[in-house]
Amino acid sequence: MTDFDYAPALESRSIVTIESEYGHFINGEFVKGANHFPTINPSNEEVLSQIALGGAQDIDRAVASSRVAFESTWSKMPGKERGKYLYRIARIMQERSREFAVLESLDNGKPIRESRDIDIPLACAHFFYHAGWADKLEFAGVGSSPRPLGVAGQIIPWNFPLLMLAWKIAPALAAGNTVVLKPAETTSLTALLFAQVCQQAELPAGVVNIVTGDGRTGSALVDHPGIDKIAFTGSTQVGKAIARAIAPTKKKATLELGGKAANIVFDDAPVDECVEGIVNGIFFNQGHVCCAGSRLIVQESVAEEIVSKLKVRMSKIRVGDPLDKNTDLGAINSAEQLSKITALTKSGEDEGAMRWSPECALPKKGFWFAPTVFTGVTQAHRIAQEEIFGPVLSVLTFRTPQEAIEKANNTPYGLSAGVWSEKGSRIHWASQQLKAGVIWANTFNKFDPTSPFGGYKESGWGREGGSHGLTAYLKSAEEGGNNE
Amino acid sequence: MSDRIEVKKTYKLFIGGAFPRSESGRTYEVNDHKGGFLANPALASRKDLRDAVVIARTAHISWAKATAYNRGQILYRIAEMLEGRADQFASEISALDGISIKEALKEVHLSVDRLVWYAGWSDKLSALVGATNPVSGPYFNFSIPEPMGVVGAIATEKNSLLGFIDAIAPIIVSGNSVIVLASERAPLPAMSFAEVLATSDLPPGVCNILTGSKSELAPWFASHMDIDGLDITGVEHDLRADVKVAGAENLKRIHSFADGQSPARILSFMEIKTTWHPIGV
Amino acid sequence: MEFYGLVDGTEISLRKFLQTLSGVDQIGAEARAAMLATRSIKTSAKNWAIDLAISMVDLTTLEGADTPGKVRALCNKAVRPDSTDSSVPSVGAICVYNDMVAIARKHLDSIGGSHVPVAAVSTAFPSGRASMAVKIQDTQDALDAGATEIDMVIDRGAFLSGQFQVVFDEIAKIRTLCGTKAHLKVILETGELVTYDNVRTASFIAMLAGADFIKTSTGKVSPAATPPVVLVMLEAVRDFHQLTNHKIGVKAAGGIRTTKDAIKQLVLVNETVGSQWLSPSLFRIGASALLNDLLMQRMKARDGFYPSPSYVSID
Secondary structure, X not given: OOOOOOOOOEOOHHHOOOOOEOOEEEOOEEEOOOOEEEEEEOOOOEEEEEEEOOOHHHHHHHHHHHHHHHHHHHOOOOHHHHHHHHHHHHHHHHHOHHHHHHHXXXXXXXXXXXXXXXXXXXXXXXXXXXXXXXXXXXXXXXXXXXXEOOEEEEEOOOOOHXXXXXXHHXXXXXXXXXXXXXXXXXXXXXXXXHHHHHHHOOOOOOOEEEOOOOHHHHHHXXXXXXOOEEEEEOOXXXXXHHHHHOOOOOOEEEEEOOOOOEEEEOOOOOHHHHHHHHHHHHHHHHHOOOOOOOEEEEEHHHHHHHHHHHHHHHOOOOEOOOOEOOOOEOOOOOXXXXXXXXXXXXXXXXXXXXXXXXXOOOOOOOOOOOOEEEEXXXXXXXXXXXXXXXXXXXXXXXXXXXXXXXXXXXXXXXXXXEEEOOOHHHHHHHHHHOOOOEEEEOOOOXXXXXXXXXOOHHHEEOOEOHHHHHHHHEEOOOOOOOOO | OOOOOOOOOOOOOEEOOEOOOXXXXXXXXXXXXXXXXXXXXXXOOHHXXXXXXXXXXXXXXXXXXXXXXXXXXXXXXXXXXXXXXXXXXXXHHHHHHOOOHHHHHHHHHHHHHHHHHHHHHOOOHHHHHOEEOOOOOOEEEEEEEEEOOEEEEEOOXXXXXXXXXXXXXXXXXXXXXXXXXXXXXXXXXHHHHHHHHHOOOOOOOOEEEEOOOHHHHXXXXXXXXXOOEEEOOOOOHHHHHHHHHHHHHHOOEEEOOOOOOOHHHHHOOEEEEEEEEEOOO | OHHHHOOOOOHHHHHHHHHOOOOOOHHHHHHHHHHHOOOOOOHHHHHHHHHHHHHHEEEEOOOOOOOHHHHHHHHHHHHOOOOOOOOOOOOOEEEXXXXXXXXXXXXXXXXXXXXXXXXXXXXXXXXXXXXXXXHHHHHHHHHHOOOOEEEEEOOHHHHHOOOHHHHHHHHHHHHHHHOOOOEEEEEOOHXXXXXXHHHHHHHHHHHHHOOOEEEOOOOOOOOOOOHHHHHHHHXXXXXXXXXXXXXXXXXXXXXXXXXXXXXXXXXXXXXXOOHHHOOOOOEEEEEOOHHHHHHHHHXXXXXXXXXXXXXXOOO
């Protein structure tokens, strides 16, 4: 052996028990579904389990259960007690964190390193953070006697299944709402494990209901008249459909939608950390990240150096088995997503951008896409405009700071952006100019429950995290028609 | 007694600091509360709206860069200008609404006070709703409210002056620019207010005023892809769902308000921006 | 070409060059090192790494209490780290003070260890606080005694007061003195330079002035060879190679006590500069206690059960 070949270091999957079939979690119990669909391991297409396909009746029962729990129990419970339930949930999630991590990687395809070190700890942190809010709501910023909204219908995506669940459920419960949550079609397993956590925590029945299913299940939830609040994370297209659907109603909504984040590199950037940030920005979670730094906008004078270092760094990315502790880039979540990435990258080539990927052997079974960078990209290219939601970076260049900002803002999205420079005043200037809800300066893809997350423009409505996210689940005592 | 013939005012639009007629050449008749003719203000078209949005977008960029102190001073200056012309506005309101001059003057004074109230908010918003967030790691993380960009407003039919002030002041105080559709029934105080704005150091294009038909223009406000937010307080309830559906196309932030004087009116048209930066040596 | 054609020996040219270096973001560098520390090196890869690490150890004794007996014992260990297993490679070098060089050299040669070089710490190690004349004499002594590797310290006082050219000139002089007789390792004492920006700057000064290796620490100051410091130095070496096509070695010294620590260092090397540097000619680990931990881990891999320290020699 001349090269340092890391032998496979597989996380054991024996820690998880996957049932052959799952029902919905309604009113504190698992109930059988009428129809089922398979959920697979995207890294090898193994069928992991059969998931219940929720219909209008399931949603109806779940909403009814949540309504009863809201009226009779949860909204009446002192915040102090609600908080203790959230603490319990957080603790049990921590205790079972390895189980969650393995299950997440199996069902989603993300590397165990990320589910273990990022998704699960952050999900726990969200419950801890919001547990502390439950008895302090009068300080959240909506007046001295804030009230919960009622029953929240929450629809989450497949890219961070448990973490998005935590982002949704923790603030809703802390504020005194009850929830009906629909996990993404391809990634229901950790939500169903979370249901077990709710049971272990003895959370009152109906406070959390989980109905699995596909887009139709989600629509039924959005359209249900018993819902007071919609919280959705997913595509901008679906977000707009939800906005239309609830237009005639009194339902409130927070929407966390797509993005096409610019990652701006100035010539005085700390080069190695910047290259690392670029890699983290676009290859974290296979690029299945709404805030991914998918457009690298680099000062022309350093573009060659940055791109050449980036390529060297990309060749070190370890693509493979998500359960291998040394894997950096796991599987694409679904065949559907893979074909979307494939089609968009093809358009990049067709439109004349230069495509490059490091040599890397991709597994034969499962859904895989090599880390890819396109150079010679201009704003007019589809790959510079459309969200690819995969490990594909487009590189554009700029000459002046103003030009960088113009290009960065030249998108209907406005979720996040990155800025790299060692000059403090320039960082603040750029941060101020960028039309995006989250600015990562000399870092990228950092998340924290205390930090509001959410976008400008077509990246959505509202924020999640911090007091700003919490208030999306509260109304002031006076609030009636105000602030529809 | 003089039998002098009065020189009457032509009520036009207010776009980019100028007073153009509608590009459509249209006007409509506005009458006093007894049905007597008062004026022929412009019946703005969707193209007038389109032109105003372009101008508002440019104006927003520099207006947002103005210091909060400066924006507050300018709003306060607007209040000063209004105060000085209280009688003129009172007589317009009195004619339109059929209330006594004394009552109308009350509304003018309330409007002045409302402007002063909003002016004072300019340099307090960040402290009120901004935050430094204690993230778990070596990062400085702060959230601040920022203006959204270009915001549309459909002013209420009630209180032709005060309702109009409530539509514009909270939107512009944070650094947005606004295109406001004045009360359809009683647009004259709004158009006279344009004269106040024109003499009060507010940069051209920050506040643009249209007069015309609500049912005709509200859908164009809602569907315009370069309008970021929309105050539909003046839109009748049965039309709101359609407006929201149209506004969903660019996920416009659409709000209506019961209270005229509320920080929610400002904050609803701001975005929270959160910045992360490492703390190291 | 002298100084790789990048500088001409004048202060202005050095300053100009150093201005071209990008900064290092502390948090980003530490995050990268921490991420690489999560690499899980198992089974065959671990066995390979252990032997490689043994061959990279600069087995070191730098105590006031060093005696000829202690040095000879260390030499025995260096040549055959595990007397019960001849497949264990010799270490990379023996590292001693200059008065012990001749003793070490002679003993190594007498026990079949002529392939193990002797490194001498030099230039008023560890503080570097002496006149240039003394530093030259210190180095000359070591060379005369048979040292083929010189581990010199830089003048941190000069560096921290901004006299980069003083630092450069000292290294260049010692470089000339070493000639072709000895490899020059330049100790930056990163624990006293404190910032990664300084580490990167000092790394380049040393490389430009003629270092064959850049070395983190004397072992007398803490922190020493932390993963991020080594990462930053490896990045400097990688950039220098890109610039000049010359491969400069890195020596991580101080604080590396366990096999786990050592393997983390090898992962840093592998993923920063690449496998070409995974050789004792380009990467060394300055250590003393580490060797025994490597040997015990090796026994565990060989025997399948955990060994007792009683079975590993203490020297």
